[in-house]
Amino acid sequence: MAQTRDRRSPRELETLWKESDMSGGRKVDAMVAIMRTNGCVWAKTGGCTMCGYKTASLTGVTVDDLMSQVDQMMSRYKGEPFVKLYTSGSFLDENEVPVPVRERIFREFAGCERLLFESRPEFITEEVLRTLPKNVTIALGMETSDPEVMEISIRKGFTPEDSRRVGTMIKAAGLKVRTYLLLKPPFMLEGRAIESAVESVRFAAPFSDEISINPVNVQKATYVERLWKRGEYRSPWIWSLIEVFKRCAGTVDCRLMSSPSGGGSQRGVHNCGKCDREALDAVERFSYSQDVKDLAVSCECLKTWKAYLSSELMLGTASDLDRGIGGDLIVRK
Numbered sequence: 001m002a003q004t005r006d007r008r009s010p011r012e013l014e015t016l017w018k019e020s021d022m023s024g025g026r027k028v029d030a031m032v033a034i035m036r037t038n039g040c041v042w043a044k045t046g047g048c049t050m051c052g053y054k055t056a057s058l059t060g061v062t063v064d065d066l067m068s069q070v071d072q073m074m075s076r077y078k079g080e081p082f083v084k085l086y087t088s089g090s091f092l093d094e095n096e097v098p099v100p101v102r103e104r105i106f107r108e109f110a111g112c113e114r115l116l117f118e119s120r121p122e123f124i125t126e127e128v129l130r131t132l133p134k135n136v137t138i139a140l141g142m143e144t145s146d147p148e149v150m151e152i153s154i155r156k157g158f159t160p161e162d163s164r165r166v167g168t169m170i171k172a173a174g175l176k177v178r179t180y181l182l183l184k185p186p187f188m189l190e191g192r193a194i195e196s197a198v199e200s201v202r203f204a205a206p207f208s209d210e211i212s213i214n215p216v217n218v219q220k221a222t223y224v225e226r227l228w229k230r231g232e233y234r235s236p237w238i239w240s241l242i243e244v245f246k247r248c249a250g251t252v253d254c255r256l257m258s259s260p261s262g263g264g265s266q267r268g269v270h271n272c273g274k275c276d277r278e279a280l281d282a283v284e285r286f287s288y289s290q291d292v293k294d295l296a297v298s299c300e301c302l303k304t305w306k307a308y309l310s311s312e313l314m315l316g317t318a319s320d321l322d323r324g325i326g327g328d329l330i331v332r333k
């Protein structure tokens with residue numbers, strides 16, 4: 001039987017897995033843990049339009065609960081050089097990760113090459129940065145460099161300038177920055193989404209060591225899901241993600257990457273279905289090599305994607321043309 005929200009123990013991690021990532025210019029083993037905390041402060045006010053984390057957080061999670069989650073983490077840790085800790089919110093928000101827990105985590109992972117966590121800018125101050133160890137990378141969910149898109153379409157609750165300010169501060173403190181950008185926020189034409197992502201990469205590059213492009217994955221109980229169910233939103237094409245990389249590769253001094261969640265499904269970034277695996281593998285290869293030659297994929301749906309870009313421009317709509325015009329109404333689950 002599926003676990004309900006109330007039955008999720010605050011003493012256990014949401015999940016933990018091992019994967020690969022980059023550290024010191026080479027591919028290394030990484031451990032990823034998702035902690036259960038009191039949740040994102042912004043999600044409690046309604047949150048961002050594409051974020052499903054409102055349903056992921058708990059209330060009343062104590063220091064003792066979090067220490068138990070750290071114990072669980074340490075029992076699975078096998079000395080991976082890269083450790084990524086996510087909280088479905090901000091690691092530097094003391095309401096989510098109180099200082100004693102934070103300090104224990106820093107001690108436990110003092111020997112690893114990279115320790116990455118996410119934070120909203122309001123929790124990043126000069127004072128806090130002074131307390132962080134030098135192996136830290138802070139991930140900033142900037143999403144876009146367009147202030148209007150950030151406010152109206154994403155409802156982020158801060159501005160691109162806030163990200164630039166804290167990104168610059170993090171770098172000055174000798175730490176690393178991974179910036180997340182969102183490919184195709186709601187209400188945006190696919191073609192415009194490509195241009196906007198390219199502009200955002202250029203904006204973020206000066207204060208980022210890495211830029212990770214996250215194509216929208218339609219999460220449950222979100223505003224984006226409502227639009228998607230009505231046929232008013234299509235997750236981006238993998239061709240669009242590849243296009244962003246092709247346009248940016250070699251033009252910025254930071255690593256470009258993407259590891260899309262839900263890739264190849266109707267809710268995630270997808271092409272025709274036949275070439276999705278191959279295209280996603282190409283994206284993964286490029287994320288390590290930075291070599292555009294690794295993006296060479298072909299499929300007959302490349303023509304459909306080009307037609308999609310020009311049709312939506314002609315019709316002036318960001319609705320899902322695959323469904324609205326193609327006639328193949330797909331029942332979404």
Ligand code: SF4
Nearest residue numbers: 040043047048051089
């Ligand atoms: S995307 Fe990040 S900042 Fe926005 S509501 Fe979700 S967890 Fe909070």
Ligand SMILES: [Zn+2]
Nearest residue numbers: 272275299301
């Ligand atoms: Zn295809």
